Amino acid sequence: MHDTPEYHVFSKMFQPPVLRGPEELCDLLAAAGCDGVQWTVRPGGHVEPARAKEDLPRLVRIASSRGLRCRTICTAIADPAAPEAEELLRVAADCGVELFRPAYLLYDEPHESPRETLERFRRAFAGFAALGARTGVKATYQNHSPWWGPRVFGSVVWDLWECLRDLDPASVGLEFDPMYAFFQTGGAWRHGFELVAPWIAALDLKDFRYAPPRTPERPFEIEMVAAGKGVVPWDEVRELVAAHAPRVPRILHFEWAFDKADPLADVRRELAFFQEKLP
Numbered sequence: 130m131h132d133t134p135e136y137h138v139f140s141k142m143f144q145p146p147v148l149r150g151p152e153e154l155c156d157l158l159a160a161a162g163c164d165g166v167q168w169t170v171r172p173g174g175h176v177e178p179a180r181a182k183e184d185l186p187r188l189v190r191i192a193s194s195r196g197l198r199c200r201t202i203c204t205a206i207a208d209p210a211a212p213e214a215e216e217l218l219r220v221a222a223d224c225g226v227e228l229f230r231p232a233y234l235l236y237d238e239p240h241e242s243p244r245e246t247l248e249r250f251r252r253a254f255a256g257f258a259a260l261g262a263r264t265g266v267k268a269t270y271q272n273h274s275p276w277w278g279p280r281v282f283g284s285v286v287w288d289l290w291e292c293l294r295d296l297d298p299a300s301v302g303l304e305f306d307p308m309y310a311f312f313q314t315g316g317a318w319r320h321g322f323e324l325v326a327p328w329i330a331a332l333d334l335k336d337f338r339y340a341p342p343r344t345p346e347r348p349f350e351i352e353m354v355a356a357g358k359g360v361v362p363w364d365e366v367r368e369l370v371a372a373h374a375p376r377v378p379r380i381l382h383f384e385w386a387f388d389k390a391d392p393l394a395d396v397r398r399e400l401a402f403f404q405e406k407l408p
Contacts, residue, residue: 134407135164135198135378136400139333140175142383147392151175151188155195161396165198167380170217171205171232178205178213181220189224200378201228201269201304201331209256209268218264228269228330228378230304231257234282247291250282254292258301269304269330274312276351284313286321293328302330304380307366308337308359312351319369326373334403335382336361353385355395356402363406370407379403 143154151168158166168188170176176184189199202221206214206229218229234250241249257268272283283289289303303325310318322329336359340350357363381403387395 132376134376135200136381136403137165137167137198137201137378138163138381138383138396139167139169139203141169141203142387143392144169144175147389151191155192155197157393157396158197159195160393161400163197163381163396163400165200165378166192167201167203167230168199170202170221170229174203176202178217181217185220186224189226199224199226201230201380202226203230205232206260206268207232207234209253209260214260215264218260218266222265226266228267228302228304230271231268233271233273235280236282237280246282247288250288251292254296254301258296261300262297267299267330268301270302271304271333272306272309274309276312284309286310286314286318286325290321290324293325296328298328298330302328304331304333305329305374306333306335308333308335308361311361312337319365322369323373326369329374329377331378331380332370332374332407333380333382334407335384355385355387356399356406367406379407 138158140154148154148157155166168175168185170178170181170185172178175188192199204217206217208214221229234253236246257270261267270283270289272286272289273281275281275284293301305322305325307318310321314321334356335353336356337351337353338359340352342350381399383399
């Protein structure tokens, strides 16, 4: 646990061609005043899993040379029993990584009942906890919305609690996303936060607003926007984070139409907003 919260940036939205490479990204984040970077270590990411042993230490060194920490990575690990998952995380542990985000778990409605599905997910979370205990790199699953993928598990935070409630928060937890929690359950989102608070190990930060529908099949659309330009109740988020997760890393997600030709001002503005809202 660190004394003050750190602000890291999810690297996904800054992959080529937005920025030419990891050096340019780290220069940007350092100039903006960020504390660290969450590298994508998955197919098509900044690090291909098969090259993690060679490339992840190199990216961590690049970040460190700019004063940036690499405490967390985003992976495609779906099977915690797979040998390659443990191999990747042992490389990450040697690089000082503390947390990893696994792949999303997916519903299989045609072939499973809801009870069977939940039992499968419980076994997966238990496997993630065991993997975290073996490697020293804790799994932190992200709650997500089914808006972009209806098969994704974890949009309703109560379901995640069913999988976490008997597991040690030292080995498995959540990369909690207030935006998705609020989108899914409206004003009741805070009760889900309080329920899973012991397992919150990091926060994903982004904002959205409702937009006019583009097709008759969807009653409304959502649009990702700069922080503070949307409807996420950040004062409520601040209250709950201060009470339950005051010092976990915050991970900024730039999944909105920021200035890709010259992103420094937008990164600085986003960082300043959250530093004020979630000190």
